Every structure is written in structure tokens, then in C-alpha cells.
Amino acid sequence: MNTVIPIDEFVGDGWYPGFRPDYMDAAWITERAGKFTQQDEKRFWFIDFHWPNGFTPMGCIYLEDAYSWGLQLAARQLPLPPGNGLVPRIAGVHVYGSEALPPSGFEIAQRAERIGTTLPRFLENFPSIWAERVRELESGLHHFESFAYDSKPLPELAQLLVDARAFNKRAWEIHFEIMYPLLANYLGFYGMCGELGIPPVETAKFLQGYDTKMMECDRALWSLAKAARGTLVEQILTESPPERLQTALRAAGPATQAWLVEFDAMLAKYGMRTEGIADPMLAPWCEDPTPALGTIKSFLGRDGQFDFETGRRAAGAERDEAVERARQRLTDGERQAFDQALASCRHANFPWWNEDHNFYIDLRATTPVRMACLAIGRALGLDDPTDTLFCFHKELVLVGQGDLAWSEVQPHIQPRRDYYRHWNDKRSSMPKVLGTVPETVMDPVMIEIFGIHKYFLAAARLGSGQVQQLTGMAVSSGVGRGRARVLRDASLLHTIAVGDILVCEGTTPSWTPAFTKVAACVCDGGGTLTHASIISREYRVPCVVGVGMGTSAIKDGDEIEVDGNSGVVTILRRVSAAHSVEVA
Amino acid sequence: MSETVAWIEAVDEAACAWAGPKMARLGELRRIGVCVPDAFVVPVASFHRFFGASNLRNRIEAALASVSLADEASIAACARSIHQWVMEAPIDAADQSAVEHAYEALAVRSGESTPRVAVRSSATKEDSATASFAGQYTTVLGISGAEAVAAALKECWASFFSSHALDYRLRHAVDHWSSPMAVGVVVLVDAEAAGVAFSAHPVSGKRDRCVVEGSFGWGEAVVQGLVTPDHVELDHANGRVLDYTIGDKRVLSTFDPVVGRVVEVDMPMERRTQKVLSDTAIAGIFEALMRIESHYGEPVDIEWVVDGHDGQGRGGISVVQTRPITTLAPVPVPAASWDPSSYARKYGLTGVR
Numbered sequence: 060m061n062t063v064i065p066i067d068e069f070v071g072d073g074w075y076p077g078f079r080p081d082y083m084d085a086a087w088i089t090e091r092a093g094k095f096t097q098q099d100e101k102r103f104w105f106i107d108f109h110w111p112n113g114f115t116p117m118g119c120i121y122l123e124d125a126y127s128w129g130l131q132l133a134a135r136q137l138p139l140p141p142g143n144g145l146v147p148r149i150a151g152v153h154v155y156g157s158e159a160l161p162p163s164g165f166e167i168a169q170r171a172e173r174i175g176t177t178l179p180r181f182l183e184n185f186p187s188i189w190a191e192r193v194r195e196l197e198s199g200l201h202h203f204e205s206f207a208y209d210s211k212p213l214p215e216l217a218q219l220l221v222d223a224r225a226f227n228k229r230a231w232e233i234h235f236e237i238m239y240p241l242l243a244n245y246l247g248f249y250g251m252c253g254e255l256g257i258p259p260v261e262t263a264k265f266l267q268g269y270d271t272k273m274m275e276c277d278r279a280l281w282s283l284a285k286a287a288r289g290t291l292v293e294q295i296l297t298e299s300p301p302e303r304l305q306t307a308l309r310a311a312g313p314a315t316q317a318w319l320v321e322f323d324a325m326l327a328k329y330g331m332r333t334e335g336i337a338d339p340m341l342a343p344w345c346e347d348p349t350p351a352l353g354t355i356k357s358f359l360g361r362d363g364q365f366d367f368e369t370g371r372r373a374a375g376a377e378r379d380e381a382v383e384r385a386r387q388r389l390t391d392g393e394r395q396a397f398d399q400a401l402a403s404c405r406h407a408n409f410p411w412w413n414e415d416h417n418f419y420i421d422l423r424a425t426t427p428v429r430m431a432c433l434a435i436g437r438a439l440g441l442d443d444p445t446d447t448l449f450c451f452h453k454e455l456v457l458v459g460q461g462d463l464a465w466s467e468v469q470p471h472i473q474p475r476r477d478y479y480r481h482w483n484d485k486r487s488s489m490p491k492v493l494g495t496v497p498e499t500v501m502d503p504v505m506i507e508i509f510g511i512h513k514y515f516l517a518a519a520r521l522g523s524g525q526v527q528q529l530t531g532m533a534v535s536s537g538v539g540r541g542r543a544r545v546l547r548d549a550s551l552l553h554t555i556a557v558g559d560i561l562v563c564e565g566t567t568p569s570w571t572p573a574f575t576k577v578a579a580c581v582c583d584g585g586g587t588l589t590h591a592s593i594i595s596r597e598y599r600v601p602c603v604v605g606v607g608m609g610t611s612a613i614k615d616g617d618e619i620e621v622d623g624n625s626g627v628v629t630i631l632r633r634v635s636a637a638h639s640v641e642v643a
Numbered sequence: 644m645s646e647t648v649a650w651i652e653a654v655d656e657a658a659c660a661w662a663g664p665k666m667a668r669l670g671e672l673r674r675i676g677v678c679v680p681d682a683f684v685v686p687v688a689s690f691h692r693f694f695g696a697s698n699l700r701n702r703i704e705a706a707l708a709s710v711s712l713a714d715e716a717s718i719a720a721c722a723r724s725i726h727q728w729v730m731e732a733p734i735d736a737a738d739q740s741a742v743e744h745a746y747e748a749l750a751v752r753s754g755e756s757t758p759r760v761a762v763r764s765s766a767t768k769e770d771s772a773t774a775s776f777a778g779q780y781t782t783v784l785g786i787s788g789a790e791a792v793a794a795a796l797k798e799c800w801a802s803f804f805s806s807h808a809l810d811y812r813l814r815h816a817v818d819h820w821s822s823p824m825a826v827g828v829v830v831l832v833d834a835e836a837a838g839v840a841f842s843a844h845p846v847s848g849k850r851d852r853c854v855v856e857g858s859f860g861w862g863e864a865v866v867q868g869l870v871t872p873d874h875v876e877l878d879h880a881n882g883r884v885l886d887y888t889i890g891d892k893r894v895l896s897t898f899d900p901v902v903g904r905v906v907e908v909d910m911p912m913e914r915r916t917q918k919v920l921s922d923t924a925i926a927g928i929f930e931a932l933m934r935i936e937s938h939y940g941e942p943v944d945i946e947w948v949v950d951g952h953d954g955q956g957r958g959g960i961s962v963v964q965t966r967p968i969t970t971l972a973p974v975p976v977p978a979a980s981w982d983p984s985s986y987a988r989k990y991g992l993t994g995v996r
Contacts, residue, residue, distance in 0.1 A: 140988065175984045182983055243987035250990025254979055388885045390851045390878040392979075399981035503991050 062496040062520045066104075069095040069150035069493075075116050075451075075478055077471035082116075082451035085123040088131035089159045090146040092122035095493075099148060103500070104155035104493040105511055108565030108584045109336050111548040112483055113152030116451040116475060117339045117432060121425070122147045122154065124228035125235075125337065130504070131159055133235030137177060137243065138170040142502045144235075151482030153489050156509065158502050174243075181240045185407035192233045196419040199226045203427030204331050208434035216435045217459025223427035224452055227337075230424035237412060242503050242588065245409035248400050249587070255393055257385050260536045260624060263587055265382055266404055267596045268375035269411045272418035273568055274597075276329045280351060280572075281367045283322060284358035292318045296356045301553060304352040326351070332422040334549055334569035339429040339448050353553050354572045360557075370575075374597050410593050417568045428452075435459050449475040487547055491583060491607060492519045507586035510565075510605030514626070515584070518607025526630075529613075531581070531606035533626035534592035539579025539601040540631070545615040560621060562613050565604075566591040574598040579621035581609045581628050595623075603628050647689070648741040651682040661686045663765025663825035668965050675938050677931050678961050681752055682829035683745045685738070685796060687767060690823045692735040693800060699732050700820075703804065712813050715806075722806035729801040734793060742796065742828070743789040749830065757787040759831040759898070761963070762795035764802060768822035779807050780824065784861065784905035785831055785898050792828055799826045831905075832961045835951035836919050837862030837896075838872055841968060842879070842932050843942035848971050850942065852885065853877040855928055857919050861896035861905050862946055862963075869894040869907060873919040882929035889918055924949050927960035935965050942968045 074094055083092065114121065126147040134144035143159035162170065181188065203223060208216070245266075252262040287293045291314040299307040308315050308322075330345030344351045382401065389397055429448070435455060436444025447455055449472050457463035496519045505511045514530045544555050545562045549569040555561065561577045563570070565584045574580070574594050578601075582591045585604030595602035601623030609628065613619060616634030644661050645653065654662050654670025662670070662684045673679045694700045703725055710721045734742075750758055764780030781802035783795035802808065803824050812819055838857025843850045856865060856872040864870045871890035878885055895910040920928075928947050936943050946964040 171988060174987065178984045178987055243991035244983050246991035247983055247986025247989065251979055251981065251986050253990075388876070390885065391880050391883070392851050396979040396981045400983075400986075403981065403983055 063100065064490050064493050064496070064519075066095050066097075066100045066150075066493050069148075070097050070099075072151060074149070075471075076474040077468070078116070078451065079454075082453045083119060083123060084453075085120075085128070087123065087127035088135060089143040090127065090131070092119075092127045092147045093149070095148045095150060095155075099157075100494050102157050102494050103497050104148060104157045105505075105509055105515075105584070106489055106491050106564070107147070107154040107156050107509070108563075108582075109567060110154055110338065111486060111564060112335075112338070112340065113479070113486065114149070114154065114338070115152070115340055115448045115479055117428065117448045117455070118337075119149070120224055120227065120428065120452050121231075121337050122149065124224070125231035126156070128228060129231035129233075130235045132232060133239045134159070134502075136236065137181075137239045138173055139239060139243070139502070140167050140170040140174060145502060145505060150489070150493070151485065152479055153482060153486065155493055156505070157494070158500060158505060161501070178240055178243060182244055182403055182407045185237075185241070189237060189412065192237065193419060196230060196233065196424070199229070200331065200419070200423060200427075202226075203430065206430075208430060209437065211434065211438070213435065213438050213459045214461065216431060216438055217456050220428065220431040220435065220452070220456055220459060223431045227424050227428055230420045231337075234416065234420045237416065238504070241407055241409040241412055242507060244407055245404060245588065246503055246507065248404045251396070251400055252385070255385075255389060255397060257388075259587070260533055261381050261385060263534060263592070263596055264378050265385075265401060266378070266408050266410045267593070268371060268378045269408060270371070271411055271415040273414045273571070274371065276332070276418060277354075277571060278367050279325045279329060280354050281358055283318070283325060284355045286318060286321060287355065287359065290318065291315055293359055296352065296359060301349050301353045301356070304356070305348055308352075322348075322351075329418075331426050332418065333426060334422075336417075336421040336567050337425045339425055339432060340445075341425075342429070343423075343426045350549075350569060357553055357572045358575065360576070370598060373599065377599070409588060413588060413590070413593060414568075422568060439465055446472045449479070487610065491611075496520050507588045510582070510585040510589060512586060512605055515605045515607045521608075526608070526612045528630070529581075529603075529606040529609055529628040531603040531609075531626050531628065532586060532592075533602075533623050534585075534587050534589075534604050535580075535595035535600060535602035536623045537579075537599070537601035538620065538622050538624065539577075540620045541578040541618070543581075543613050543615060543617045543619045544577075545610055545613055547610075560619055562609050562619075563591075564610055565589060566594065570594075574600050579603075579623065581606060581613070581619070581621055583607055583609045645684070645686045645688070647686065647738070648745045649684045649686060650745075651679070651684070654684055658684075660767060661688065661825060663687070663767050663827075664966075665763060665765035665964060666825055666827040667765075669827065669829070669963070671938075672935060672962055672965060675934060677934055678959065680830040680832050680961055680963060681749060682827050683749065684765070685742060685826040685828065687823040687825050689735065689738045690800060690803075690825065692738060693732070694820075696735060697732045699728060702728060703819075707809070707819070710809070710813070712810075715810075718809050718813070719806045722804055722809055725804040726801045729797055729804070730794075732797075734797070739793060742793055746789045746792050746828065749828070753830055759785050759787045760792060761827075761829045761831050762786065762792060762799060763827045763829060764799045764824055765827050766803065766822055766824040779805065779811075781805075784863065784896075786903055791903070796826050796828075800824060829963065831898075832948040832963070833951040834861045834896075834948045836860070836924070836949040837947065838865045838919075839944055839946055840928050840932050841942070841944045842936040843968060843971055844876075845944070845968060845971070851879045853879050853882075853929065853932060855920070855925065856890075857947075857949075858890070858892045859895055859910070859914055859917075859919060861898075862948065863896040863905060864892075864894045864907060866946065870910070875920060875925060877925070877929055882926060882933075884922070884925060887918070887920075889916055891915055892919075920949075924960065931960055931962050935962070939967065942971055944968050 131144040134142055145156045146159040148155045295307050326345050331343045333341035333343050334350040335341045432447040433444040436447040500511050541558050541560045543562045544559045552573050555573050557576045558578045561580045565582045580595050580602040582604040601621050603621055603626050617630050618632040620629045651670050655674050656671040659667040666684045669679050706721050710717050762783040781799050786795055836857050836859050840855040842853050844852050855875040858865050858870050858872045865872045870892040873890050874888045876886040892910050892915050894907050896905050899906040943965050945962050948961045950959040950961055
């Protein structure tokens, strides 16, 4: 008997007030984005952990441009023989994904043949392809980031908003164009290592420890923390609440001047990035540097215990040792195949790229959309320019072009803000999965990035209840014990103490600083290639992902044990239980 | 076809029909230059003479006629009776004297007055039997003296009618006399260590790696699965050690002078997790294994012994048994070779993680 989690609540919901179907009529490849319909209950849907806050109307461009265009296009272009990528549905403001309807048997056979030539060619040319894409992304980013938004007439800003969306869409085309073949290659490598008898936890180490753009950015913050140590800056950083840090530092006079020059130089280089992924609601650091200052503050909190450089060198050394250990156990013939496969995966390194690209795409490519929206808001003379983020993209373009009066849109804004807030507050009680739970899924992104593997599916069938133990994928070795900190998003990261265990739906790059402090990490979603998995290996923190119901089964403050070798997470002692449960 | 006791050097693969495959192959190994212990064979002709005399064969057939397959107890009772008759019946006088003379000659050849020997069954169709049956016939380890050898010879012959053997032949409707038994009398190598080796991986079927398993003392504890032996994997191409896992060896097969046989005792604590095989010993086992595999042209397993008194210092390898590996997958598992699209199709896009 199939387990079915009903979707009626979301089918019946009226969604954002004032929504018109033509506001979301962008072209799609295989299946369009949209609200749940009753037929969707027959399919399997998982909540997308990348957006713990859900989407405002403007944010919904991601559903059309990334999911139903970029991702589905890439699945056809590579091609993925059995799959068409993913399709999104929106429940309130929250996004669920599912496998897009599959190709026919005929098409699968044709695609299987095609991938035989497309994949090796892509892998061989990966460095030059990625370099080309980076140039394209940088030139686009430069255009929007250096644009003089103010004092431009509304129609020009409307065109800018159209361009910003087109750029964002292109960025996500690139994202999945690169991601699928790298992922397919890495999974093939993983499978081959399995055939050679190499334990998965070892295989995961083989590609770690290479420097990425994201690490470069984290290191810049780390050296700012080092420069602040023992100065007035450290004192201010330690004593002021995060949201007042900037004001306090800037008001402190000459004593912080030199440090602020360095800080501003860092912002000039990295300030266009946000703390989360592809959400126009997120302000980039240059608009609001609180997250960057918060990260510097948390680095200072480590009392010099964590050293970035040492950590990276250790990850590299661990990688080299793991490779040697594995090679020692292979026959000469097997070694030849292993060496070739490893060289191919280093040449086209998925774990590396999966971090590196965040700096150009995930954390940055949507910023121009926000900037154009806010510029329109200012040109409209709005008290709060972020009201424009509660417009659908097409709606705001019409306003900018003069084809729709703001006075017609304005009455919807507050109700839409209320709607957003309402569903935002419901996030932690949203079902992790909806519809009909299957035996298995096909799409590699769904499996490896969202973690919809057998453990997750098993947890989805069981529900959370009073479980004492959860099983997921062991993605970073070691065992950690400590107090669970169950966090919904990165905003409370600074409350994590050294030795705590991070429990969350999944992490994005903004969570990275926490990995210098935590004793272990547990994620509801995720596979071997999720952000949390890659980062925990880089920082050598035990980690289990894809446990399914961690954020519901584990309560903030529970004492838990995370076994990054076996994939088992055990609740040792309940924080609120009248009687504590000791598990041997 | 030898009608009477034959020396190991007179035995080769062609002697299967009268020496049994176990002894025939041991002779063959000696012929191709593998170090095997000195030995002689009591041929199937002696077996026939023994059972043909004293009305033994008729009594056995009469007893078997009343046995029912469905009745395990009747088979066991029949086997007990036959064992008793066999042990009481005299060996043909000429055979008895041939065995005694051969044992004395073995003493001369080995330079010991009463060499310890292993008396091993070598039934003519033992290898073609199913895996559940192979190795069920008796081997007596570590006895010495002509009289004891003669008694052990009868033990082996009696095991031909053990309840297990009877049950097997009745179940498969095999004629009892169609696969007679030869017996080998083999000098017992003073085993520093012993065990088994496979020229292909017996579990995965991979032909590119060899497996060696061994423990201290004689190989019985390893063969019977009484210990977790040291486990070594080797590159089939060159014998490089890929993996050496030290086992917890709780039982030791050792010679007990009081009983006059090899017996199983507790392994001394300090030796339980001690490494059994030196690089030299591993290299010796690998060399023998490769020589035998290439001679037969198919994957083989062997039982090997590290001779504690080989005269040349320690570490000489003797092979005491070899067989084709019958349980391997017939088609070799293809060795890994990197092709990104086929691996991506196999693992990236299947939904099986």
C-alpha cells in the first residue's frame, strides 16, 4: 500500500491576492511551474530546503526560469536518458519539487546513445567551458552591479528589470548545463569505486580540499577577523548586537578607520553576494553587511581555535592519504581504471564546482533583479521600495512601462505581505513530502542534492513521531555528540555554541561559518553532494544527511549522537522529557 | 593402472581412475615442480580387494537393501554397522604388507624412523560431488607407525559408507561401487602455518585478485572454519599485497604426542592476533598458486603449509592439495575500466542510491 500525504490544503488555497495566470506564463521546457492541482497527489513531492522562507511574488521567477527552464533544458541537452529534470509546485509560499514527466522509451534509447558522445566531450572541455561561462557571468554581473539605477526614467528601469531577469535565467541555464554532466560523471565514479570495494565515506574524500571562490570569500572574512583581534573592532564586534554592528563601527572614529577600509575593500570585491540562494528578498552584503560582520564575529568567537589555512591543508592531506590508501588495495589493472576516473573527476570536479559556482550564480545572479525592483520602487516614490518584491515580475514590468497603474497594484501589497508572513510562520510545520511516496526516484539531482534516497523515503513513510533513531547517508566520517540546535535558517547561526550539533533542513553557503564551531551536522535532505556534505568534509565535521524528519523528530536542546560512519543519528536524551532516555 | 601401492612419483593426472583426483593431482604438482610432501598411494584395487574379501561387500549390500531414505535413523544405524565390520575385517595380506613396506621406505626416504603422516581419502569421484558433499571423507592427521597407518587406512575406507555418504548416494541414486576410493599416505609437514589460497576471488569471482587465508599450525582449523584466519588479497598480475587483514585466531591445530594425532586446542593468547604470514611466505604461496593455475588453465584453490623444518631455514611452502574452484561464476566479472558515459548510465541515472 502506498503512503499518501494529502495535498488538499494547498489545492484549495487562493494563493497571493491579485494573482493573474498571465503573470506566470514564461516559456517552459517539459512541465510548467504552478500551484498544486488535485492530480498532483498521485505524484511525489519534496520540500525544497534551499528556500526556508519561501518565495515572494517576485521570487517566483526562480520557479519558471530555473526549475521549468534551466533545469529541464539541461536534462534534455546533456541528455539525461531517463529523466526530464524536476518540476516545481507552490504550497502557500513554499516550494515543492518532483520529477518532471519522463521521456518515452524511444526517447530514452536515443538519449542513451547521445550521452555517450556528449558527456566525454563536455568533461574533456570542462575547464574551458566553465572559464567561458565565468567570463559571461562576470560581464553580466558587472553590467548590473555598476549600473546607475537612480535618476533613470521608469520605462528604462522596466527594461532593466526585464534584462536582469533574462540574465538571471541565463545564469541558471548555465548552472544546470554544468551541474548535470559533472554530477553524472561523479556518480559514475562513485559507482565504480563501489565496484572496487572502496567504502563511500572514503570516496567522498577523493575530491575535497581544492580552493574555491567561496573559500576565498570566507578567507577574506577570516583575515578580517584576524586583523580585528585585540583591537577596538573586536570589542565592538563582540559587544554590539549584529544589526547595530555597522553603525557602531562607523561611529567609533579613527580607531576603527583602517579596519573599515579593509572591510570596505572586501565588500567591493564580494559585496554583491547574498546570504541565501536566488531570492530577491535577500539584501546583498553591500546593501546590508550584517551577515558578513556576523560571520567575522563568529570567527572571533573561536578564540583562534580554528585556522582556515590549517583546515584546508588538512582536508587536502586527508584527501591524498585516502587516495593512497585506496590505491594500495587495488590491483594494477584496477589502479589504471581508478586513476583515469579520478583524473577525469579532478579535471571536471563536481564537489569543487558545486561550491565555486555559488559565488557567480546562486548567491549573486538574482541580486540585479532586486536592485532593479528597488530602483523602480524609489522611482515610484514608495515609502518602502521593497513593496515591489511583492509584485509578480510581469506585473511590475507593466507598471514600469506605464501599462498598469501602481494604484491598481498597491491594494494587493499589504495582503500579499500578510500572506507571505502567514505561510512563512508555518514553515516548520510544513510536510517534508507530499503526495504518493514512491519506492525509488530516478533524477540524480533529486537523489544526490535533495537526498531523496532510500533512507529519506523510508522516513517519509514512517513520519516523525517519537523516534529515537534516524538513519541517513553518512557523508562525512567521525562521531559527534552534543546538544542539538535545530535551526530553520541561517539568521540564528550566531546563537550556536562551540560543540553544538547543527540540525536543519539543509544548508546553503551562508551556513558555512557554523561548521567551524559545530561538533556534527544533521540534515533532513541532502545527498553526498549537498552543500552540507561537501562543507562538513572540508571542515572535517561528522555529518549525516537525508534523515528525512530530523527537524521534526529532534527538538532544540536534545542531546544527540551523530555517527558519520554508519549514518545513524541517535537521540540520547530528550531536553523536555520528564524521564531521560539513555540509549546504550 | 596400478594394482598395488604406488609412489607419488609414479602418479600424475592420468592416474585419477586408480589414485583418485586428490592424489593424482598431488603427483601432477610434483611433476611440474611444485613442492609437495613425499607420499604413496593405496589404489582403488586395494579397496576392491578389501571389500570383496570376507563377504564384506555382500553383507553391506544386504544391509543397504533394508535402508529407507526417509528414515535417517536407519541410515545412521547401517553406517555404524558397516564401520564396525570394516574395522574388524582384515586387510588383504599382500596389501597389508605392501603398505607396511611402503611406510618403512617412507621412513628411509624422509630420514626419520617413524615419520608422522596424513592418511587422506582420495575417492575417484569426490570432486564431481556437490559442494555440500566434497571433503566429507576422512583424513587422519599426524599418526605414525605402520600399524596405525593400516588402521587409518580402514578409517578412510569406512568413511566411504558414513551416513552422510550413504545418504548422498541414495538420494542421488548413485551406485555405491562406481566411485571407489584410493587413499594417500602423505608425510605430515611440520606446519609452522597453514591455510588455503585461491587464484581468483572466491566471493566476487574477480579473476584479477588472489586470496590467501591462513593461521598458525596445521590447516585443519582454517579448512573447518574454526578460526577467523588472516586474510590476504594479492594482485593476480604480480602478487603485490593489496590487503592484509589479521584475524582473531582462537583455535590452533597442533600435534598432540599423547593422542598421536593433530588436535584442536585454544590458541595461546599472544599468538591470536599475531601476523601469520611473512612477505617471503606470501610470495612462495603466490608462486605455487600461479604455477598450478597456469598448468591447469583455470582458477584453482590450494591447501598450503609453511614448513617449519624445511632444512633451508624457515618459510618453505608445500602444497598438500589442489582443486579447480567449482563455485566461481563461469563468466569472469569484467575488470573495471573507466568510460564516463557507461558508468554514468550505470550509476548516475538509475535511482538506486
